[in-house]
Amino acid sequence: MDFDDQLRRYFGTADLDALHPEAFAAGTERMRVDFGLETNGGRRFALWTLMYILGVAPDLDVAFKDAAERDAARDFMDLFDRANDASD
Helix, strand or coil, X not given: CCHHHHHHHHHCCCCHXXXXXXXXXXXXXXXXXXXXXXXXXXXXXXXXXXXXXXCCCXXXXXHCCCHHHHXXXXXXXHHXXXXXXXXX
């Protein structure tokens, strides 16, 4: 699935600007539930990255028990933040 597919899955639209705050809150709650239930490491990491992009990701020490996963998440955060800084 691509980014737009994930947005449609959780929010019913790929246009987040069109969402009411209540719909955003409901979608992010569904994401949190799915994240908590997901057992596949790759899908779990991908869901966390989407939550990070949207500003609703759990803290690394809560989200990832494995140090290597936390390091990978930190690397993603750094790359994402640098890309956003470059686009400003």
